[in-house]
Amino acid sequence: MNQTLYAPMATTKKMKNEQKLSIGRKTSDIRPKHEENKVNRKSTPSQISIVGDSMLNNIDEGRLSKRDRRVKVRPFPGANTEDLKHYIKPIATRKPNIIIVHRGTNDLKDNTTTEIIENLLEIKEIVKQISPSTKVILSNIDYT
Numbered sequence: 345m346n347q348t349l350y351a352p353m354a355t356t357k358k359m360k361n362e363q364k365l366s367i368g369r370k371t372s373d374i375r376p377k378h379e380e381n382k383v384n385r386k387s388t389p390s391q392i393s394i395v396g397d398s399m400l401n402n403i404d405e406g407r408l409s410k411r412d413r414r415v416k417v418r419p420f421p422g423a424n425t426e427d428l429k430h431y432i433k434p435i436a437t438r439k440p441n442i443i444i445v446h447r448g449t450n451d452l453k454d455n456t457t458t459e460i461i462e463n464l465l466e467i468k469e470i471v472k473q474i475s476p477s478t479k480v481i482l483s484n485i486d487y488t
Contacts, residue, residue, distance in 0.1 A: 389414050393435050396446025396483070397423045416440075424450040425463035432467055436474040443471055446483045 390413040394400060398421035408415040420431050425447060435443065445467060451460045468480045 390442065391438070391440035392416070392442045392444065393418060393438070393440045394444045394446065395420070395428065395432060395435055397421060397449050399446055399449055422450060424455070425460055425467065429463060429467055429470060432470055433474065436471045436478060439475040440478055442479045442481060444481045444483055 389411065392408075392413055392415045394403065394405075394415065394417045396419060398419055400417050400419035401421070403417045403419075405415045405417045408417075416435075418431070418435060420427060423431060428445065428447070432443070432445070445464070447460070447464055447467075451463075455463075464482055468482075471478055471480050
């Protein structure tokens with residue numbers, strides 16, 4: 345038994361308002377080509393990791409995560425930029441799209457600005473060696 349299904353289409357005066365389609369056809373078969381790509385494309389959420397010291401403790405990653413992005417917050421209380429060079433490695437191996445590094449808060453009392461900058465550049469290089477496609481963002485801290 346050959347059953348038919350009716351799907352509405354854009355019409356002109358010469359076309360009927362409905363077109364018969366075989367039951368076995370997919371819904372995407374009746375869509376225009378430019379819409380098929382949208383339907384068939386699987387969107388994977390962006391992976392974002394926020395890494396830093398205890399200033400991150402109360403950040404709610406659930407509130408930052410949405411359907412199109414997953415956010416992981418990794419606070420390391422007492423960590424300075426020297427420590428973050430070690431803590432960043434396992435995070436970078438997960439190959440997130442973005443790593444945000446909250447930097448420098450615990451360095452201010454013991455390190456010079458030059459040392460902090462050198463450590464931050466090393467952190468960026470470590471991430472790029474492990475995961476070249478990961479974007480590294482350095483957050484600002486208030487030096488007042």
